[in-house]
Amino acid sequence: MKIIVFAKQVPDTTEVKVDPIKGTLIRDGVKSIMNPEDKNALEAALQLKESHNATVTVITMGPPAAEAILRESLAMGADEAYLITDSLYAGADTLVTSMILAEAAKLVGYDLILTGRQAIDGDTAQVGIEIAEHLGIPVVAYATDISISGDSVVVKREIDNRVEVISTKLPCAITCSKDMNTPRYMNLYDLFGCYSKEIKILNNSVLNFDKTKVGLVGSPTKVRRTFTKGPKGEGKVFQGDVEESVEKVMNVFAEVLNIH
Amino acid sequence: MIMVFCQQDDGNLHRVGLELLSKAVELAKDIDAKVTAVTVGSDISHLATTLTQYGADRVILVKSELLEMYNSDLYTKALSEVVEKEKPEIFLIGATQLGRELGPRLAARLKTGLTADCTHLEIDKETKLLLMTRPAFGGNLMATIVCPNHRPQMATVRPGIFEPHTSDTVKSAEIVEYTPSISFEDARIVVEEFFEKVREDLDITQAQVIVSGGRGVGSAEGFEKLRELANLLGGTLAGSRAAVDNGWIDKDRQVGQTGKVVKPKLYIAIGISGAIQHLAGIQEGTYIVAINKDADAPIMKIADLGIVGDWQPIVNGLIKKLSKKASKEDDYEMARS
């Protein structure tokens, strides 16, 4: 069984801060990491590698520096890694990104495609699902458990307030939730030597897209503008009667929790 | 035309669909368009009245025995047929998890853009494009997205953002039944079984909302009140070291240096002075509300909102307001079913 894991390098958003004056994100000095739920997907793949003798290929798209998460994947036990990188692809939205990834999957070959449920920078949760649609294969989102025998796949997933057990067949795609497993650490046996392994580069001379169909130009959606909610001001201390106090707190519930 | 997907389950409409219908009515004025509600299922004809009431000019009932339960393969096929036939300008889907699975499948099949989990929608005055605003980077950044050249302009929209309201005048709408060309073989995935999720007592490190009490809460009974508040907020209960030492709460719910580090969206500190050891347990980026008698307590310096006063009447007031909301929603559920 050949498993492809699509992973993304993301800034560690827990460390991202907002410039209080410019209102922009400060990304300097913020660590880049493998997207957490993509790690859950990789863990699921590595478990299947152990139980089903599968091979695990990790593919990422990004700038050359995204190589780091591929080395990390190899040091966790992945068999091979591909980096999709081309300046033509910069600025791709989810539809175009998933189209490019789907093309890479066709080229590399697969029985099963695993991705994280969503990335912590964009939070769209769309790419994994769209890849499957481009490839015309079934997809199950938000998986918390996968079991495979032969070509039948049983996936447990949580959707809204219900748990579903879904069956499907290979080839298929599954997006993995953080509740699925605890990703393993890198291990030194795989780590030493991981930099001597070849990382295969897929650029547009390999994938051959029409320039106007990829990147920012080819993407249906465009970012009109970005802004921050404004700097977090000094805390406010309020002293008043009970009713006013309750009102103040209820406003916070509305603002922070969308409880109206 | 603005099309709104109105999710139903067991013949009951999900609230977010009605929220979006109401919003769509507003947006439709700006582009001089009609609002079409689409709902998918098998026994759904009775929903047309409610959908009309909430603002639909047209209701499309996508009906088939095969669609009795949500199946993403069949839903995708059926809905993409409707969209291709109707060619809406805008297509809105509630950003439930179901919607966020269905949305990308439809968008990729229709080869159009999709903006996820929007929290704000408006029409650009000049271009008449839909401006879709959404949070990214864990809420640190807001982005406004447009989809200029592909149709429909698609968005999934976070539930609870817009108020649903019924139209003032008695309205009538065109009700259309649509039978999609789907067959059993189109379902490559099969839902073998399903059950409702059981709610467990949350691990405090995973909780999104934490109501935390300290010495100032004064008693175990006090903590019962806090628990009530936490439950109403869908959150969980925690405490300071003093609370643990007094036996008001378990050690595994202690926040701070010698307890656990938590990272909820909202942390409500009640009767906690906020010693540095306690604050060390709250990760940055958390919205902190402090209720304390002492205006000079350290927690007041760090809280986003500090309320000076006796916690009991305030917490009682909050519980009262929140319970009222909850029962209002229950009424609403009954009314719509």
Added chain:
Amino acid sequence: MDYLLTKEQLLARELFRTFAEKEVKPLAQRVDEEEYFPYETVEKMAKLGMLGIPFPKELGGAGGDYLTYVMAVEELGRVCGTTSIILSAHTSLCCDPIYRFGTSEQKEKYLKPLARGEKLGAFALTEPNAGSDAGNQQTVAKLDGDFYILNGSKIFITNGGTADVFIIFAMTDKSKGTRGISAFIVEKGFEGFKVGKVEEKMGIRGSSTTELIFEDCRVPKENLLGSEGMGFKIALQTLDGGRIGVGAQALGIAQGAIDEVLKYVKERKQFGKSIGAFQGLQWYIADMITETEAARLLVYNAAMKKDRGILTSADAAMAKKYASDVAMKVTTQAVQIFGGYGYTKDYPVERMMRDAKITQIYEGTNEVQKMVIAGQYIR
């Protein structure tokens, strides 16, 4: 320093750092307060290949180098002094001598399971009357047919109560003085071998420090490490490696204290501002950081020399002496900066100060290190 490291070493350090933060730090307080030996951590480290870092893969190791191993000890020491010495004693003092002096049968039988982490190792040289004067061994070994018969006792043995394999030193020929000392590989469970008194310590409290007692202990002849009379040389060369390990442990403890201090001085406010804004404290902190970085240079230098086969005893002694003195100074200063809080168990700096002290004492007191350093230069 990072410019000296390969990409793989940097990645390994990333692993150690994450592992230490997530798996080791949460246990550190319990390890200290309850004198708890963190078996589960040892098991987890074994899975990741951390118990055999500098040994070849064919011998069960991870195929790394000594510098990487030293960084593992450092990163563990940063959050838990106990855990770091468990790894150091196992690797430097037990695996390393078998790797360097063992026969291929001994490597197969002992090094493989040790390096894979299926077994834990220890090293026993110190005796009640042979501390700094290590040559004065009272434990004796007499050849009797296919066995050596060991009699005597060892004290202050790290991993004493938890190890499966021990390197034991004993006199095979008293008349030859230090040239009459031999080294043996002894397994837990050998007849006549038992663990004696368990020490209750000031610091590194979770590490198992015990007495070992040999009463007509029968050790198979083939468990002699090296040849008869080679023991003292094995001990000294082994200690050169071990001292780099202790230096790394001390370095980690110092860095851990600095981490805590840097966090604290930003949070703690007095006189209306963060205490980090006071120049008086800034000067202390600048010294702490500078000296810790200098210690790092010495420790990494010794490790890299060992990797290249050009380590001298003085290199290791300087790394150990300097890093341990810095650790003691930095942790004491950290407690001072934390003030009253620093003296309580609410913060880890008091534990770090207690853990630091032993690094000036074991594997050769710092006074012995000075003898080694001076001895190499004044000939």
